[in-house]
Amino acid sequence: MAAAGAAATHLEVARGKRAALFFAAVAIVLGLPLWWKTTETYRASLPYSQISGLNALQLRLMVPVTVVFTRESVPLDDQEKLPFTVVHEREIPLKYKMKIKCRFQKAYRRALDHEEEALSSGSVQEAEAMLDEPQEQAEGSLTVYVISEHSSLLPQDMMSYIGPKRTAVVRGIMHREAFNIIGRRIVQVAQAMSLTEDVLAAALADHLPEDKWSAEKRRPLKSSLGYEITFSLLNPDPKSHDVYWDIEGAVRRYVQPFLNALGAAGNFSVDSQILYYAMLGVNPRFDSASSSYYLDMHSLPHVINPVESRLGSSAASLYPVLNFLLYVPELAHSPLYIQDKDGAPVATNAFHSPRWGGIMVYNVDSKTYNASVLPVRVEVDMVRVMEVFLAQLRLLFGIAQPQLPPKCLLSGPTSEGLMTWELDRLLWARSVENLATATTTLTSLAQLLGKISNIVIKDDVASEVYKAVAAVQKSAEELASGHLASAFVASQEAVTSSELAFFDPSLLHLLYFPDDQKFAIYIPLFLPMAVPILLSLVKIFLETRKSWRKPEKTD
Amino acid sequence: MAAAMPLALLVLLLLGPGGWCLAEPPRDSLREELVITPLPSGDVAATFQFRTRWDSELQREGVSHYRLFPKALGQLISKYSLRELHLSFTQGFWRTRYWGPPFLQAPSVWINLGRSSVMSSQGSSAPLSTSSTPPTQSLPLPPSNPWVWPMTLTTTFCAMLCCRGRWSAPKTSPPGRSSCPVVPRASLISFHLLQAGLSVLLKADRLFHTSYHSQAVHIRPVCRNARCTSISWELRQTLSVVFDAFITGQGKKDWSLFRMFSRTLTEPCPLASESRVYVDITTYNQDNETLEVHPPPTTTYQDVILGTRKTYAIYDLLDTAMINNSRNLNIQLKWKRPPENEAPPVPFLHAQRYVSGYGLQKGELSTLLYNTHPYRAFPVLLLDTVPWYLRLYVHTLTITSKGKENKPSYIHYQPAQDRLQPHLLEMLIQLPANSVTKVSIQFERALLKWTEYTPDPNHGFYVSPSVLSALVPSMVAAKPVDWEESPLFNSLFPVSDGSNYFVRLYTEPLLVNLPTPDFSMPYNVICLTCTVVAVCYGSFYNLLTRTFHIEEPRTGGLAKRLANLIRRARGVPPL
8 A cells, every 4th residue: 555655746747747757848949939039029130240440441542543645755764664553552640540641553565656745835835736636534543644845835834734635744854863762753743633531631621630620620421322402592681672683593603503513423403592681690709990890700600500590491302401692781781791810801802601502691781771761772793703703612622733743734624613523632632532422331330339239230231231342342442443434433322322321210120128017927927937947957867866866875 | 279379379470571672674573562451340450461572484584593482382383393382370260250251261270272273363363374383182292291381381481280190182173273182280380580661560469469360371363464375473471360359459449550659650661662551441330430540541442352341441652652651650540439239241142060979989969050131042162171180971971051951053072082181171162151061971980099199189180161152242332443452451352243242251160079999908908907817817827736635534623632732731642
């Protein structure tokens, strides 16, 4: 009876043990994965390693330079060696995580017959006109003509000349080291025409540490797919001034050619408006000696804010807006002049605000008040106005005067107001800026997503990230192989895709539950279930260990 | 309806006006006008209108140089190829029953885009031309992003427009135009900066101390000539306010500009080609001795406005003599004999709307349409947009007048799609003379997803007002006038024939309570479920894993042990 009872008890204990083990197995094999799966957030995989690789990206900006030697430019035995290619590489020292290297790949060759003919003509302009036609140069490339030392193409005291297109002329030399000397001159000229440190520094101004590059460098507008240019005529006193401006004609004549030349850098739209009763925010100071009014230099920042609200936001697009304001001061405050730091009136009577636009004060000629009754009809001299606004526009786009090597002649301004190599220089700078922006965006996105583990990453966000990474890489490759146009397009794509990914609304969905709330919800279920399972597992474990030791002892 | 916009902070809106008064033929012109109407109830209504007309085909020429016409609005029109844009923000409710029909009534927020009709200068509505695009049934929204629209409007008007779902357009339109989606709730913070002419009177703290305040922007194309070969764009910015006479006037019904606006008129706007103040001096009992306006008007204007003959005193600010005398113009009206408290004339058409029913499941929307004309019946076009979360049952639609069923001559119903599109119900109902017509339809309240509730769901959800459009028979025959010459308030809905006039009314917006869940419910449910599961699991687990021992029956119990203790103490052998 007792033995039967013990056997039954033993059976019962073994069955209980099995049941407990089975419970634990079900909970672990089925329950945990199920819970994990159902509460998981969807996170598409991202190329984290590639993104961190972008930070250490080495940008090689290759500028293909074709160097054409005319007959008497270098000694004859040197000419025998032509054609060949020299690469001049130099690191641009910027405190930026990307290493930027600038490579001038100089392909030396002899001049063709028509080039010889053109370069033997009387003046540089004629030579250019003759050289221009058959050639269609790729964006970013340069052609340098080396002419004989005593050629009369350039004035005698000038060593080099930079043309309006992608060409330059350098004086040759009859010397044993002719190629070295000329090579240095060519690099100087090519640098002035393409990439210099300060151009890149201005482009990367947002990404560089503050101290080195002052606010002055931050003048250019940030790179964007397009820009809106708004001209506003501010007439605070329509009772006395009836202002008329031929903005349509001025835009057609002066602004549009410039923007057409700049077309590769983005889409532009131009519009204009007239605002009445729009006041400046500052009361000008009266100067009794000259009986005129003055705006101090330090008060200029306060001028913009009150006007800004009247300018109206652009309803039609999301591109950055450049504002150019022409302010006709009210009768009580005219004439009005802007004073610089030293107290002297500014010659143009205009000032600009970095990344915002420019303001010009247009004083009505005091003679017009004498004869007629109010309101006086005022015809704005658009040539004077547009000169100032176009200069400001160039500054705002970061088209600065190049640092010319000594004894270098710069060609006169073109009808568009923009030289082709200036556009190239802008594109180089913008490509680098775009790459830097895209890289920063991608890096911070990757950091954010890595840090907050329960953000949902949808497939389309991931695909934008992949696209952006690919575009950055493609752009870097194109830059390294000297294809500026495609590199710029790729860099724009990179920025667009990376911003799309970064600002995707799906990243902000309501899935951020704090940990304490999660515990509050899980504990009523997990605690009562887990405690018996764990306790029985511990008990089984202890018992089996005991039962293993026992046989050992008996042995 | 003041409750309908608790958040609304309405400030003046007048987008940057520019001007062009010069020797060349002006391509755009500005007319401004103020109409002051003493209302039958004793309140005073003031309606400002600023009308900019620009002889430019915005959409065809790719115009980008703006003068008087505000740039932001022009860009909206040309970018999205809009045909028309109407936007209004209103606080308060126009009481048609007591105040008479309004010149232009607007619900709290009302946006209307794109119908392909052009008001010709003769006053009738004419389609643009057959070569132009067909009438837009769907709105010209950018297809990818339906939010762009409210967003751009939001930035332009500094308003917050909450818009759910796609917008839809009614199939027919009342003469001229038709309204589209009504967004019953919005907040508006906007600005105004014009310092001459009539707009000196626009002082925000006065204008918001009023019983009714409505500002609107209407943009539409108008024909430049009779054959409509070219069009101009017209921008009307209107502001209507109703001053409570008993607050501003210390119990008297006399008023003056200074008392109402705390400003007087000082100078005409140098940009405006017309700048006038009209004061309604019609007396109801045909006796000219009851009221007096000061300064005495130089001219008066008589016309049939909204079916009744009215007389207006005209003050033309461009007339130099008007202001030069005292450097300011403060128009005053004094009642010589206080008008008897006679019942004000009831307008021929007015309406009322309410929700009935109890509980949170079902309800009924009822609209009462009053035709008080003694002998004429007229048709009314009733347009209802009901949000999808009120599920309408069209078979319960009943229309009764004078106790008999009234069959509408036309019904267009477009059912709602959940979260996409509201119900759209459009009916043409004949209102018998001297009758009340009740239109009722039952609905069921839908359950929203818990993230779709507003932050204050117990406040209720707004249902936009119904829109009534009707040609109401006129008491006095009106003669068609030249549209460009007549005052602005008269030209909004031009008279097509003299015997009746066009009226559009809005009923009250409704506030409907939806079944609101307890928002902590998900947590409670989870906790309760977890506890139940845990309890079941515990007993199940116990049952399966517990081992049962067969206990040897222990002999004796506590009594025996006690007995043994005692026995041991006594030295007796235990049991």
